[in-house]
Amino acid sequence: MSFAGRRRGNKAKKGVQFTVMVVGTSGTGRTTFVNTLCESEVLSHKICDDPASAHTEEGIRIKPVTIDLDEDGVRIALTIVDTPGFGENINNEFAFQEIVGYLERQYDDILAEESRIKRNPRFRDNRVHALLYFIPPTGHALREMDIELMRRLSPRVNVIPVIGKADTLTPSELKGFKKRIMQDIEHYDIPVYNFPYDVEEDDEETIQDNSELRAMMPFAVIGSEEEVDLDGQLVRARIYPWGVAEVDNPKHSDFSRLRSALLNSHLADLKSLTHDVLYETYRTEKLSRTVHTEHDSSLLPEELATQGVRLKEEQLRKEEEKLRESELRMQRQINEKKQELLAKEESLRNLESRLAAQGSQSEFRD
Ligand SMILES: Nc1nc2c(ncn2[C@@H]2O[C@H](COP(=O)(O)OP(=O)(O)O)[C@@H](O)[C@H]2O)c(=O)[nH]1
Ligand SMILES: [Mg+2]
Structure with a gap:
């Protein structure tokens, strides 16, 4: 290979790295969503599908998978972190601890790496930039365990609430459900990622875009691993006797808006918030805890x-x-x-x- 060729090769290899975690009750469509997002079978359905057996999932380790995506000419190494699904009416504390523990361990790794005198060239930053929290489409409101877990997760990661299997609700049910969920989030003061913007500093377009996305929350998503022929065009959809629910149709679901926010418009913001705010907070908490117990705190x-x-x-x-x-x-x-x-x-x-x-x-x- 020529030198020039090698250089090109290296450049093409360079892209952005982005990590998304999916969390939620078993059977809410997490695996299907991931495969829809990645347009390939990244995750298998063998596990986590049945709420009744969710408690037996505890042996499952949280294991990240990485795939390469091309998003408008930008290469993205997308890492998906699937988590054990939890069930209703069972003690989910183990799963909760696993998830929060995983997030914190990634911060601990960075913290240790940052303070090494000699850097490890093979070190991988596995911090999670966005967590999609799947709310089951009950049509009621948030359940206590959703509130509790989102509360525990939000200080450590950008939590984006989504309603899974949104096609199981009618448009008016969905509207009321979304409203009640946001009321709960506000009432319990859960600091989810809310597409922040600054009216003074940001440009018109950003303000418009972000306020639209904020108004959409929680994102109602439909996932499908199958393509359907609609007037000669293959689209990803779910077929019902009464009609077709299309994944990418904005009238049917918020999937495409969420996808482009994650992988395009808000990727950089999610990453910088993770590093500058969430990690920084964790780091300060952790170090002051260690230092206060053993030494004085007059250090840089x-x-x-x-x-x-x-x-x-x-x-x-x-x-x-x-x-x-x-x-x-x-x-x-x-x-x-x-x-x-x-x-x-x-x-x-x-x-x-x-x-x-x-x-x-x-x-x-x-
Ligand atoms: N109606 C509907 N069903 C879905 C959707 N996504 C997944 N499912 C179905 O729900 C079941 C559980 O989905 P899965 O993705 O394995 O859920 P997970 O346990 O959260 O990973 C499967 O039978 C899927 O076919 C959706 O958007 N709408
Ligand atoms: Mg699954």
């Missing part, structure tokens, strides 16, 4: 980061030491017990032989 942020990692290493070392000590202690106790046992066996043997000797003596006397 960089020093705090190094300090934080060093403290953690120190803590680990101490823990290892403690473990080794207790291992030694245990070994010593085992040895002591062995000695005792040997001594006891010995005296038993002595006793036996004495008894035997006595026995033969008395026999002799009788």
Whole structure:
């Protein structure tokens, strides 16, 4: 390969990296949505489909998959993070902890990497830039567990609420449902991603675009892995006896608006919010927690980061030491017990032989 060719190759390889997590009750259409978004079978349906077996999903690890997309000439390495679906009327605490834990671990990894003297060239930034929270199309309002989980997630990630399988509701049901969901979000003060804009600073178009998207929330989505022939055109849709629900038709669902917001218009904003606000907050919380408990806080942020990692290493070392000590202690106790046992066996043997000797003596006397 020529030098010029190689250079071109490298350039083409460069694109943007973006990570989306999908969370929600089993059977709300998460897997179908992801496959619709990526236009290929990125996720399989084997797991998470049946709400009744959701509690058996706990063994499933959260595993990211990455695919390459071409979005208007821009290459996007899109990482999808699927999560174990949860069920109703069961204890979902395990799943909740898994999800929040995953988000925080990605921040911890960056924090550790940032404070290394020598960077790891193969380090991968796996922070999640947007989390699609799937609300089941009940038509009522948010459930308590939706409120609780969204509340726990929002400080760590850009949460975008969506209504899955929106074609199961009529337009008027959907309208009322959306309204009630947003009222709940406001009432419980859940800091979801709300397409922020600044009337003073942003241009007309951005303000218009963002306020439209905000008014659409939560996004009503339809997913379908099948294409249907509509007047000679293949479109992704779901067929019913009473008609066709089209994925990309804005009159039927908010799918295409959400897709372009995620992968195009708001990709950069979601990424910078993740880094500048959410990660920064986590980092400050974490470091001040470590530092306040052990040292004073008159340090620069960089020093705090190094300090934080060093403290953690120190803590680990101490823990290892403690473990080794207790291992030694245990070994010593085992040895002591062995000695005792040997001594006891010995005296038993002595006793036996004495008894035997006595026995033969008395026999002799009788
Ligand atoms: N009506 C309707 N059904 C859907 C939609 N998306 C998925 N489904 C169906 O709902 C079931 C569960 O979907 P799946 O994507 O596996 O849900 P997951 O458990 O959240 O990953 C499957 O039978 C899908 O065919 C949708 O947009 N509308
Ligand atoms: Mg699934």
